[in-house]
Amino acid sequence: MLAPINGKPMPPVKLSKEENIQGWRAAKESTSSEPSLPDFPHYISASYDNLLAEMDCTLREIPMVYGFAPDEWNPMTTCSIPKKANNIRATDQRSITLLEAQYNQNNKWYGRQFMRHNEALHTIPKEQTGSRKGHSAAITALNKVLAMDLLRQRRQAGFLCSNDATQCYDRILHNVAMMCMLRLGAGMAVLTSLFGQLQQGIHKTMTGYGISTTTHGATNRKAAGLLPYQGALLGNGMGPVFWLAISVLLITIMDAQEHTSIFTAAISMAIPRMRCFMFVDDCDLINTATDVHTSAVSMLPKFQLALDCWEGCLKVTGGGLKPSKSFWYLIDWKWNGTNWSYQTKEESPGHLTVFDNGHRVTLRRFE
Numbered sequence: 001m002l003a004p005i006n007g008k009p010m011p012p013v014k015l016s017k018e019e020n021i022q023g024w025r026a027a028k029e030s031t032s033s034e035p036s037l038p039d040f041p042h043y044i045s046a047s048y049d050n051l052l053a054e055m056d057c058t059l060r061e062i063p064m065v066y067g068f069a070p071d072e073w074n075p076m077t078t079c080s081i082p083k084k085a086n087n088i089r090a091t092d093q094r095s096i097t098l099l100e101a102q103y104n105q106n107n108k109w110y111g112r113q114f115m116r117h118n119e120a121l122h123t124i125p126k127e128q129t130g131s132r133k134g135h136s137a138a139i140t141a142l143n144k145v146l147a148m149d150l151l152r153q154r155r156q157a158g159f160l161c162s163n164d165a166t167q168c169y170d171r172i173l174h175n176v177a178m179m180c181m182l183r184l185g186a187g188m189a190v191l192t193s194l195f196g197q198l199q200q201g202i203h204k205t206m207t208g209y210g211i212s213t214t215t216h217g218a219t220n221r222k223a224a225g226l227l228p229y230q231g232a233l234l235g236n237g238m239g240p241v242f243w244l245a246i247s248v249l250l251i252t253i254m255d256a257q258e259h260t261s262i263f264t265a266a267i268s269m270a271i272p273r274m275r276c277f278m279f280v281d282d283c284d285l286i287n288t289a290t291d292v293h294t295s296a297v298s299m300l301p302k303f304q305l306a307l308d309c310w311e312g313c314l315k316v317t318g319g320g321l322k323p324s325k326s327f328w329y330l331i332d333w334k335w336n337g338t339n340w341s342y343q344t345k346e347e348s349p350g351h352l353t354v355f356d357n358g359h360r361v362t363l364r365r366f367e
Helices: 017-026 040-046 050-066 101-121 137-154 174-182 188-199 219-223 239-256 296-316
Strands: 075-082 093-098 158-164 202-207 276-279 282-288 327-331 333-335 340-342 353-356 359-362 364-366
Touching (some): 017 101, 050 188, 137 276, 137 282, 158 296, 239 276, 282 296, 296 353
Parallel strands (some): 327 364
Antiparallel strands (some): 158 282, 353 359
8 A cells, every 4th residue: 555655644534423413514505416316405404313413424434434435326417507608508518517415525524634634744735725725826826926026136037837737627537646645644445435436426417308317437338348437527525635636746746856946035045946836727837047147048948848747747647738728938137238128039039839639739928
């Protein structure tokens, strides 16, 4: 079994009746779940009866303790919602999977336990600010602006590449996500249960004419000799935790390959290292010159290697970059005799490329 990087595995699963009651009462009655099974109001009501609450707690805990996925939780229904208002094109819809209420509560509960464990041990890099308490996209944006201010003040060359992962949650490979969570202390039995449920799910589709009677996934794929469906499924309460665990490994690899930026604090003279600015799957790779005499053009091959490393790591997890939503900046300076200004594309030529369907394409460059 893969040992945790911090040497401290999470404690064995123990879901108390009090936690079970608190979890259901904090849930909203309007929360949707698999239509063919008891819904959230059913379990919320049961949480007000001690005997029913204790029975429910036991039924939720046993699969996580012994590492199996109950057949009763297999039904899953997929519905589509528009990504943008007044746009009903099928290609522009977002698919949400309605999961069994108890199973999804287990996902949310164990996701919180996992986050508490790793926040206490400080194993999550400061660069990843998504899916974490006390962090926000606004703070990430502020940090990026401050980093660019430091380059401007020091007249230091650098690069910034904003990239977006393609279908981040839908393309997560289960074995990769499991190993990433195991290295951060998660238990094998509980992961076997939670991921096993995803792999043996029996999927139906909700349409304007009702819910389909034809199903797909699980036994259908097994009979056809196909692998189980991958991905976290949008609507899964632990989906953000899957991706966070993967991103921790990606950032660690970037650090090991020395694709980092170095800044020097003005007062303490501390030398903080930054690999990127990241909020969930939106990432800004940053690379800076080691001194004010190094030009950005001379660093371009190294930054291309950093981008290739990031893209390669994403592909190993099942994902990839979306060129249409990715762009970059080359930052360098010139002195005109009276003041400093940014160099133009003509003065610092260069381009970056990423793979798209097996071919390299050039990313948009802004100034």
